Amino acid sequence: MTKTQQVRLAKRPSGKIDADTWSLTTEELPAITAGQILVKIDYISLDPAMRGWLNDVRSYVPPVGIGEVMRSLDIATVVESTHPDFAVGDTVSGTFGVTEYAISDGRNVQRVDLGVAAGPTWLSTLGMPGMTAYFGLLEVGKLRAGDTVVVSAAAGAVGSVAGQIAKAKGATVIGIAGGEEKCRVLTEELGFDAAIDYRNEDVLRRLREVAPDGIDVYFDNVGGDILDAALANLRRGARVVICGAISAYNADKLPPGPSRYMSLLVFRASMTGFVVFDYADRYGEAISQMSEWLAGGRIKSMEHIVEGGIPRFAETLDMLFTGANTGKLVLAL
DSSP: OEEEEEEEEOSOOSSSOOGGGEEEEEEEEOOOOTTOEEEEEEEEEOOTHHHHHTSOSOOSSOOOOTTSBOOOOEEEEEEEEOOTTOOTTOEEEEOOOSBSEEEEOSTTOEEOOTTTSOGGGGGTTTSHHHHHHHHIIIIISOOOTTOEEEEESTTBHHHHHHHHHHHHTTOEEEEEESSHHHHHIIIIISOOSEEEETTTSOHHHHHHHHOTTOEEEEEESSOHHHHHHHHTTEEEEEEEEEOOOGGGTTOSSOOOOOTTTTHHHHTTOEEEEOOGGGGGGGHHHHHHHHHHHHHTTSSOOOEEEEOSOGGGHHHHHHHHHHTOOSBEEEEEO
């Protein structure tokens, strides 16, 4: 028998997540049966989408149930196996949840190669954020060499990769981030052509300065006023990619919609939402290309790793909504 510490959903939050949202429990797992694996979690991915999973509304995945272990994507090590496809010692990725140990029947579990990249990178550039950036930009955004691309939340897990992919494909890239240090990272370390500090600059005015001919692709992770500023600066035929809207995730009522949506008509532009799972059968293609770019130094993978294990889950998740992280936020166990 294996004991495991877990985080479970105790109550659905209204607005901001608070301490009453979670319960910290210790459970005893049963022995594995034929065709199962027992894994020890090494790294837990913390993502803005987690906030949406707590709401009892129709979405692309069912909400986390009251009393259930919080859903999360993880990197883990197989410690016991009766499954023909997994051996003890294999490193794997899967949706095991916020727990120290988990039992799986192997469905939707993939082996990962630590010789290609470290575990946290398989949750960032080679994981769901990287897949989101790759397909969102290239398939939904229909990126072309020479485009002017603007990325919001550009110092985050998805935005930092999206901007670097755009540079690798020959675009001019402008990032929007919060704070002088994040903007410095974008331009000095990740190769963005310009960065706008939304906390200290007028985004609408600065976009007109740094993209005087307009925006070809806007990759949106935040929504709200920044989306409106981008809509006001579109170029004819622009593509607006709706990846997320973190500015509204903790709102206790629906925020107003974009006020400048008529720019889509004026500039014959499109605004399209997408879910990365729609491209699951092509992840191998993206991982191959991203691995090549990583090995060649065309892109860098940024992870913000927090130590401390399961008891630090709640405070670490909150970092996403205060802007405390730079790059992919990962909890190490």
